[in-house]
Amino acid sequence: MNAEKRYEIFRRLREDNPEPRTELAYSSPFELLIAVILSAQATDVGVNKATARLYPVANTPQAILDLGVEGLSDYIKTIGLYNSKAKNVIETCRQLIERHGGEVPDDREALEALPGVGRKTANVVLNTAFRHPVMAVDTHIFRVSNRTRLAPGKNVVEVERKLMKVVPKEFLLDAHHWLILHGRYVCQARKPRCGSCRIEDLCEYPDKTSDD
Incomplete structure:
Protein backbone atom coordinates (compact mmCIF):
# COMPACT_ATOMS: atom_id res chain seq x y z
CA MET A 1 0.00 0.00 0.00
CA PRO A 20 -12.08 9.14 18.94
CA ARG A 21 -12.17 7.79 22.48
CA THR A 22 -11.74 4.45 24.16
CA GLU A 23 -15.00 2.70 25.00
CA LEU A 24 -13.69 1.82 28.46
CA ALA A 25 -15.18 4.05 31.15
CA TYR A 26 -12.61 5.83 33.31
CA SER A 27 -11.98 9.17 35.00
CA SER A 28 -8.29 8.90 35.93
CA PRO A 29 -5.13 7.18 34.65
CA PHE A 30 -5.49 4.67 37.50
CA GLU A 31 -9.07 3.78 36.58
CA LEU A 32 -7.99 3.36 32.95
CA LEU A 33 -5.06 1.13 33.92
CA ILE A 34 -7.28 -1.19 35.97
CA ALA A 35 -9.96 -1.27 33.25
CA VAL A 36 -7.38 -2.24 30.61
CA ILE A 37 -5.95 -5.00 32.82
CA LEU A 38 -9.50 -6.33 33.29
CA SER A 39 -10.28 -6.10 29.56
CA ALA A 40 -7.92 -8.89 28.49
CA GLN A 41 -10.10 -11.54 26.79
CA ALA A 42 -13.20 -9.59 27.85
CA THR A 43 -15.44 -6.99 26.23
CA ASP A 44 -15.33 -3.31 27.08
CA VAL A 45 -19.06 -3.51 27.85
CA GLY A 46 -18.48 -6.27 30.38
CA VAL A 47 -15.59 -4.41 32.00
CA ASN A 48 -17.63 -1.20 32.22
CA LYS A 49 -20.45 -3.03 34.01
CA ALA A 50 -18.00 -4.34 36.61
CA THR A 51 -16.14 -1.07 37.13
CA ALA A 52 -19.45 0.83 37.41
CA ARG A 53 -19.95 -1.15 40.63
CA LEU A 54 -16.30 -1.13 41.72
CA TYR A 55 -15.14 2.46 41.19
CA PRO A 56 -17.76 4.20 43.37
CA VAL A 57 -16.49 2.01 46.22
CA ALA A 58 -12.78 1.85 45.39
CA ASN A 59 -10.97 3.81 42.67
CA THR A 60 -7.50 4.39 44.16
CA PRO A 61 -4.62 1.94 44.65
CA GLN A 62 -5.05 1.99 48.44
CA ALA A 63 -8.83 1.54 48.33
CA ILE A 64 -8.60 -1.45 45.98
CA LEU A 65 -5.70 -2.91 47.97
CA ASP A 66 -7.87 -2.67 51.09
CA LEU A 67 -10.53 -4.83 49.39
CA GLY A 68 -8.07 -7.72 49.08
CA VAL A 69 -8.27 -10.40 46.41
CA GLU A 70 -11.56 -11.85 47.63
CA GLY A 71 -13.23 -8.48 48.04
CA LEU A 72 -12.14 -7.34 44.59
CA SER A 73 -13.21 -10.66 43.06
CA ASP A 74 -16.80 -10.03 44.18
CA TYR A 75 -16.91 -6.92 41.99
CA ILE A 76 -15.26 -8.41 38.90
CA LYS A 77 -16.51 -12.02 38.94
CA THR A 78 -18.62 -11.39 35.82
CA ILE A 79 -15.38 -10.89 33.85
CA GLY A 80 -13.45 -13.84 32.40
CA LEU A 81 -10.31 -14.94 34.28
CA TYR A 82 -11.39 -12.79 37.22
CA ASN A 83 -9.38 -14.76 39.81
CA SER A 84 -6.01 -14.19 38.16
CA LYS A 85 -6.97 -10.63 37.25
CA ALA A 86 -7.89 -9.87 40.87
CA LYS A 87 -4.49 -11.10 42.03
CA ASN A 88 -2.71 -9.02 39.39
CA VAL A 89 -4.71 -5.89 40.21
CA ILE A 90 -4.07 -6.21 43.95
CA GLU A 91 -0.35 -6.67 43.39
CA THR A 92 -0.29 -3.79 40.89
CA CYS A 93 -1.93 -1.54 43.48
CA ARG A 94 0.66 -2.60 46.04
CA GLN A 95 3.51 -1.79 43.67
CA LEU A 96 1.99 1.57 42.67
CA ILE A 97 1.92 2.55 46.35
CA GLU A 98 5.36 1.20 47.22
CA ARG A 99 7.26 2.28 44.09
CA HIS A 100 5.35 5.16 42.51
CA GLY A 101 3.70 7.08 45.34
CA GLY A 102 0.28 5.75 44.36
CA GLU A 103 0.50 7.30 40.89
CA VAL A 104 0.41 5.56 37.51
CA PRO A 105 3.84 5.98 35.91
CA ASP A 106 4.06 7.81 32.60
CA ASP A 107 6.76 5.40 31.42
CA ARG A 108 6.62 2.20 29.39
CA GLU A 109 9.27 0.27 31.33
CA ALA A 110 7.67 1.07 34.70
CA LEU A 111 4.21 0.17 33.40
CA GLU A 112 5.35 -3.15 31.93
CA ALA A 113 6.91 -4.06 35.28
CA LEU A 114 3.44 -4.09 36.86
CA PRO A 115 1.63 -7.46 37.19
CA GLY A 116 -0.88 -8.04 34.40
CA VAL A 117 0.54 -5.21 32.28
CA GLY A 118 2.08 -6.21 28.97
CA ARG A 119 3.16 -4.12 26.02
CA LYS A 120 -0.36 -3.61 24.68
CA THR A 121 -1.77 -2.48 28.04
CA ALA A 122 1.17 -0.14 28.58
CA ASN A 123 0.63 1.38 25.13
CA VAL A 124 -3.09 1.90 25.78
CA VAL A 125 -2.34 3.76 29.02
CA LEU A 126 0.49 5.80 27.47
CA ASN A 127 -1.69 6.78 24.50
CA THR A 128 -5.07 7.28 26.15
CA ALA A 129 -4.13 8.66 29.58
CA PHE A 130 -0.87 10.42 28.77
CA ARG A 131 -1.33 11.12 25.03
CA HIS A 132 1.87 9.53 23.78
CA PRO A 133 1.87 8.80 20.02
Whole structure:
Protein backbone atom coordinates (compact mmCIF):
# COMPACT_ATOMS: atom_id res chain seq x y z
CA MET A 1 0.00 0.00 0.00
CA ASN A 2 1.36 3.40 -0.93
CA ALA A 3 1.63 6.48 1.25
CA GLU A 4 -1.18 8.32 -0.55
CA LYS A 5 -3.66 5.54 0.19
CA ARG A 6 -2.60 5.39 3.83
CA TYR A 7 -3.03 9.13 4.20
CA GLU A 8 -6.50 9.03 2.67
CA ILE A 9 -7.56 6.14 4.93
CA PHE A 10 -6.76 8.11 8.06
CA ARG A 11 -8.11 11.34 6.62
CA ARG A 12 -11.51 9.70 6.15
CA LEU A 13 -11.45 7.99 9.55
CA ARG A 14 -10.67 11.34 11.16
CA GLU A 15 -13.37 13.09 9.14
CA ASP A 16 -15.96 10.59 10.39
CA ASN A 17 -14.75 10.64 14.01
CA PRO A 18 -12.60 13.71 14.78
CA GLU A 19 -12.12 12.92 18.48
CA PRO A 20 -12.08 9.14 18.94
CA ARG A 21 -12.17 7.79 22.48
CA THR A 22 -11.74 4.45 24.16
CA GLU A 23 -15.00 2.70 25.00
CA LEU A 24 -13.69 1.82 28.46
CA ALA A 25 -15.18 4.05 31.15
CA TYR A 26 -12.61 5.83 33.31
CA SER A 27 -11.98 9.17 35.00
CA SER A 28 -8.29 8.90 35.93
CA PRO A 29 -5.13 7.18 34.65
CA PHE A 30 -5.49 4.67 37.50
CA GLU A 31 -9.07 3.78 36.58
CA LEU A 32 -7.99 3.36 32.95
CA LEU A 33 -5.06 1.13 33.92
CA ILE A 34 -7.28 -1.19 35.97
CA ALA A 35 -9.96 -1.27 33.25
CA VAL A 36 -7.38 -2.24 30.61
CA ILE A 37 -5.95 -5.00 32.82
CA LEU A 38 -9.50 -6.33 33.29
CA SER A 39 -10.28 -6.10 29.56
CA ALA A 40 -7.92 -8.89 28.49
CA GLN A 41 -10.10 -11.54 26.79
CA ALA A 42 -13.20 -9.59 27.85
CA THR A 43 -15.44 -6.99 26.23
CA ASP A 44 -15.33 -3.31 27.08
CA VAL A 45 -19.06 -3.51 27.85
CA GLY A 46 -18.48 -6.27 30.38
CA VAL A 47 -15.59 -4.41 32.00
CA ASN A 48 -17.63 -1.20 32.22
CA LYS A 49 -20.45 -3.03 34.01
CA ALA A 50 -18.00 -4.34 36.61
CA THR A 51 -16.14 -1.07 37.13
CA ALA A 52 -19.45 0.83 37.41
CA ARG A 53 -19.95 -1.15 40.63
CA LEU A 54 -16.30 -1.13 41.72
CA TYR A 55 -15.14 2.46 41.19
CA PRO A 56 -17.76 4.20 43.37
CA VAL A 57 -16.49 2.01 46.22
CA ALA A 58 -12.78 1.85 45.39
CA ASN A 59 -10.97 3.81 42.67
CA THR A 60 -7.50 4.39 44.16
CA PRO A 61 -4.62 1.94 44.65
CA GLN A 62 -5.05 1.99 48.44
CA ALA A 63 -8.83 1.54 48.33
CA ILE A 64 -8.60 -1.45 45.98
CA LEU A 65 -5.70 -2.91 47.97
CA ASP A 66 -7.87 -2.67 51.09
CA LEU A 67 -10.53 -4.83 49.39
CA GLY A 68 -8.07 -7.72 49.08
CA VAL A 69 -8.27 -10.40 46.41
CA GLU A 70 -11.56 -11.85 47.63
CA GLY A 71 -13.23 -8.48 48.04
CA LEU A 72 -12.14 -7.34 44.59
CA SER A 73 -13.21 -10.66 43.06
CA ASP A 74 -16.80 -10.03 44.18
CA TYR A 75 -16.91 -6.92 41.99
CA ILE A 76 -15.26 -8.41 38.90
CA LYS A 77 -16.51 -12.02 38.94
CA THR A 78 -18.62 -11.39 35.82
CA ILE A 79 -15.38 -10.89 33.85
CA GLY A 80 -13.45 -13.84 32.40
CA LEU A 81 -10.31 -14.94 34.28
CA TYR A 82 -11.39 -12.79 37.22
CA ASN A 83 -9.38 -14.76 39.81
CA SER A 84 -6.01 -14.19 38.16
CA LYS A 85 -6.97 -10.63 37.25
CA ALA A 86 -7.89 -9.87 40.87
CA LYS A 87 -4.49 -11.10 42.03
CA ASN A 88 -2.71 -9.02 39.39
CA VAL A 89 -4.71 -5.89 40.21
CA ILE A 90 -4.07 -6.21 43.95
CA GLU A 91 -0.35 -6.67 43.39
CA THR A 92 -0.29 -3.79 40.89
CA CYS A 93 -1.93 -1.54 43.48
CA ARG A 94 0.66 -2.60 46.04
CA GLN A 95 3.51 -1.79 43.67
CA LEU A 96 1.99 1.57 42.67
CA ILE A 97 1.92 2.55 46.35
CA GLU A 98 5.36 1.20 47.22
CA ARG A 99 7.26 2.28 44.09
CA HIS A 100 5.35 5.16 42.51
CA GLY A 101 3.70 7.08 45.34
CA GLY A 102 0.28 5.75 44.36
CA GLU A 103 0.50 7.30 40.89
CA VAL A 104 0.41 5.56 37.51
CA PRO A 105 3.84 5.98 35.91
CA ASP A 106 4.06 7.81 32.60
CA ASP A 107 6.76 5.40 31.42
CA ARG A 108 6.62 2.20 29.39
CA GLU A 109 9.27 0.27 31.33
CA ALA A 110 7.67 1.07 34.70
CA LEU A 111 4.21 0.17 33.40
CA GLU A 112 5.35 -3.15 31.93
CA ALA A 113 6.91 -4.06 35.28
CA LEU A 114 3.44 -4.09 36.86
CA PRO A 115 1.63 -7.46 37.19
CA GLY A 116 -0.88 -8.04 34.40
CA VAL A 117 0.54 -5.21 32.28
CA GLY A 118 2.08 -6.21 28.97
CA ARG A 119 3.16 -4.12 26.02
CA LYS A 120 -0.36 -3.61 24.68
CA THR A 121 -1.77 -2.48 28.04
CA ALA A 122 1.17 -0.14 28.58
CA ASN A 123 0.63 1.38 25.13
CA VAL A 124 -3.09 1.90 25.78
CA VAL A 125 -2.34 3.76 29.02
CA LEU A 126 0.49 5.80 27.47
CA ASN A 127 -1.69 6.78 24.50
CA THR A 128 -5.07 7.28 26.15
CA ALA A 129 -4.13 8.66 29.58
CA PHE A 130 -0.87 10.42 28.77
CA ARG A 131 -1.33 11.12 25.03
CA HIS A 132 1.87 9.53 23.78
CA PRO A 133 1.87 8.80 20.02
CA VAL A 134 2.15 5.03 20.46
CA MET A 135 0.23 2.11 18.98
CA ALA A 136 -1.44 -0.58 21.08
CA VAL A 137 -2.02 -3.49 18.70
CA ASP A 138 -4.91 -5.73 19.77
CA THR A 139 -6.70 -8.39 17.71
CA HIS A 140 -8.79 -5.74 15.90
CA ILE A 141 -5.80 -3.63 14.85
CA PHE A 142 -3.80 -6.74 13.91
CA ARG A 143 -6.66 -7.93 11.68
CA VAL A 144 -7.33 -4.54 10.05
CA SER A 145 -3.64 -3.90 9.41
CA ASN A 146 -3.18 -7.27 7.71
CA ARG A 147 -6.49 -7.47 5.90
CA THR A 148 -6.31 -4.01 4.35
CA ARG A 149 -2.52 -4.35 3.80
CA LEU A 150 -2.09 -1.09 5.71
CA ALA A 151 0.73 -2.61 7.78
CA PRO A 152 0.92 -6.39 7.34
CA GLY A 153 2.91 -8.39 9.86
CA LYS A 154 3.18 -11.90 11.33
CA ASN A 155 2.75 -10.80 14.96
CA VAL A 156 1.53 -7.84 16.97
CA VAL A 157 5.00 -6.38 17.56
CA GLU A 158 5.79 -6.45 13.84
CA VAL A 159 2.46 -4.76 13.04
CA GLU A 160 3.06 -2.18 15.77
CA ARG A 161 6.49 -1.30 14.38
CA LYS A 162 5.15 -1.03 10.83
CA LEU A 163 2.26 1.18 11.89
CA MET A 164 4.61 3.48 13.80
CA LYS A 165 6.58 3.87 10.54
CA VAL A 166 3.78 4.24 8.01
CA VAL A 167 0.97 6.12 9.80
CA PRO A 168 1.35 9.81 8.89
CA LYS A 169 2.47 11.80 11.93
CA GLU A 170 -0.57 14.04 12.02
CA PHE A 171 -2.79 10.96 12.61
CA LEU A 172 -0.54 8.95 14.93
CA LEU A 173 -1.96 10.15 18.23
CA ASP A 174 -5.47 8.87 17.48
CA ALA A 175 -4.74 6.09 14.97
CA HIS A 176 -4.99 3.43 17.68
CA HIS A 177 -8.62 4.35 18.43
CA TRP A 178 -9.69 4.68 14.79
CA LEU A 179 -8.31 1.26 13.89
CA ILE A 180 -9.84 -0.48 16.92
CA LEU A 181 -13.27 1.00 16.26
CA HIS A 182 -13.01 0.16 12.56
CA GLY A 183 -12.16 -3.44 13.39
CA ARG A 184 -14.84 -3.72 16.05
CA TYR A 185 -17.75 -2.34 14.01
CA VAL A 186 -16.87 -2.55 10.32
CA CYS A 187 -13.89 -4.78 9.49
CA GLN A 188 -15.19 -7.58 11.68
CA ALA A 189 -13.49 -10.93 12.02
CA ARG A 190 -16.05 -13.36 10.61
CA LYS A 191 -17.56 -11.19 7.92
CA PRO A 192 -16.23 -7.72 7.23
CA ARG A 193 -18.92 -5.19 6.33
CA CYS A 194 -17.18 -4.14 3.13
CA GLY A 195 -20.35 -2.82 1.50
CA SER A 196 -20.71 -0.11 4.13
CA CYS A 197 -16.99 0.51 4.70
CA ARG A 198 -15.77 4.08 4.35
CA ILE A 199 -12.37 2.95 3.05
CA GLU A 200 -13.41 0.02 0.85
CA ASP A 201 -11.97 1.59 -2.31
CA LEU A 202 -8.58 2.05 -0.61
CA CYS A 203 -8.44 -1.39 1.02
CA GLU A 204 -6.37 -4.09 -0.66
CA TYR A 205 -8.25 -7.08 0.81
CA PRO A 206 -8.90 -9.48 -2.10
CA ASP A 207 -12.01 -11.20 -0.70
CA LYS A 208 -14.35 -8.29 -0.11
CA THR A 209 -17.93 -9.05 0.90
CA SER A 210 -21.30 -7.48 0.29
CA ASP A 211 -23.53 -6.56 3.24
CA ASP A 212 -26.23 -9.01 2.19
